[in-house]
Amino acid sequence: MKNDLASELEFFILIARHGNLSAAARALDITPPAATKRLAQLEARLGARLINRTTRSISLTNEGETYLSHATRILQQLREMEDAVSSSKTDLRGLLRVNATLGFGRTTIAPLVSEFVKRHPHLAMQVELTDKPVDLVESGVDMAIRFGELPDQRLNARCLMTNRRFLCASPRYLEQHGTPTTLADLAQHRCIIHRQNDEAYGIWRFTRDQQNEVMKVQGALSSNDGDIVLGWALDGHGILIRSEWDLAKYLESGRLKVILPEFNLPSADLFVYYANRRNQSARARAFIDFLVECFSKKVSD
Numbered sequence: 001m002k003n004d005l006a007s008e009l010e011f012f013i014l015i016a017r018h019g020n021l022s023a024a025a026r027a028l029d030i031t032p033p034a035a036t037k038r039l040a041q042l043e044a045r046l047g048a049r050l051i052n053r054t055t056r057s058i059s060l061t062n063e064g065e066t067y068l069s070h071a072t073r074i075l076q077q078l079r080e081m082e083d084a085v086s087s088s089k090t091d092l093r094g095l096l097r098v099n100a101t102l103g104f105g106r107t108t109i110a111p112l113v114s115e116f117v118k119r120h121p122h123l124a125m126q127v128e129l130t131d132k133p134v135d136l137v138e139s140g141v142d143m144a145i146r147f148g149e150l151p152d153q154r155l156n157a158r159c160l161m162t163n164r165r166f167l168c169a170s171p172r173y174l175e176q177h178g179t180p181t182t183l184a185d186l187a188q189h190r191c192i193i194h195r196q197n198d199e200a201y202g203i204w205r206f207t208r209d210q211q212n213e214v215m216k217v218q219g220a221l222s223s224n225d226g227d228i229v230l231g232w233a234l235d236g237h238g239i240l241i242r243s244e245w246d247l248a249k250y251l252e253s254g255r256l257k258v259i260l261p262e263f264n265l266p267s268a269d270l271f272v273y274y275a276n277r278r279n280q281s282a283r284a285r286a287f288i289d290f291l292v293e294c295f296s297k298k299v300s301d
Helices: 004-018 021-028 033-046 062-086 101-118 171-177 181-187 226-234 244-253 284-301
Strands: 051-053 057-062 094-100 123-129 143-147 156-161 165-169 205-208 211-217 240-243 257-259 271-275
Touching: 004 021, 004 033, 004 062, 021 033, 021 057, 051 123, 051 205, 094 101, 094 284, 101 123, 101 143, 101 284, 123 271, 156 284, 165 244, 171 257, 226 240, 240 244, 244 257, 271 284
Parallel strands: 094 123, 094 143
Antiparallel strands: 051 057, 143 271, 156 271, 165 240, 165 257, 205 211
């Protein structure tokens, strides 16, 4: 085997993951022509075509699928070997890939990553922010930090923070349009819709006394960005569903008020989830423990 086997495997996995050479080149900080040349050298050495290329996309050949399967497994085994040797060391090394939601990842997770790498200066971390959950195995991500129910119950997870959801509105809106006293009243109100992933548009689900109720609401304003919809609620445009993590300071200041508190909404608990506890690296375990510690302090403050 060549000394650069790991980088060669990583290179091909990146191509398959991104679906084109240009994206893989950006991830590796090389030029697209350099990536094309590197792929050609790999195929020449193997004596097999791994990728079918067109002007707009690529697809794996049968040989490419086989190579990808083995490459993913071998690279994982190499990482496990290094972790087994170095797991007793307090100085964490290697690369840790973390996925998080857009706004929360930017405002909360990124500063925590900054603090963590200060403690472990030889550790490299990649933070990817996406609106939708990622496939941890296919993407090569070590862990993901997400609110709400887990996208795949086969995953392992640790709860970082309980986080209830509430209906809320600004005092100005309630003064102008009245305060709902029943769920049926919501049909007569302006509701601000936070469009998340593939959730049904304008469908709000509630539970009271173990009874489930569903309301179809309407409103002129909607967005897939949580900060935007929160800003609209603060400006008095309507009623919004938001979690206590986002609402705490506005409820305390009186800029927003909870309405219909007797009706429960699906929680937005914060989880860190990962594919396999048994094969988890020392650096992944350390970062998860760090997150648990940090969020336990935030909740108690």
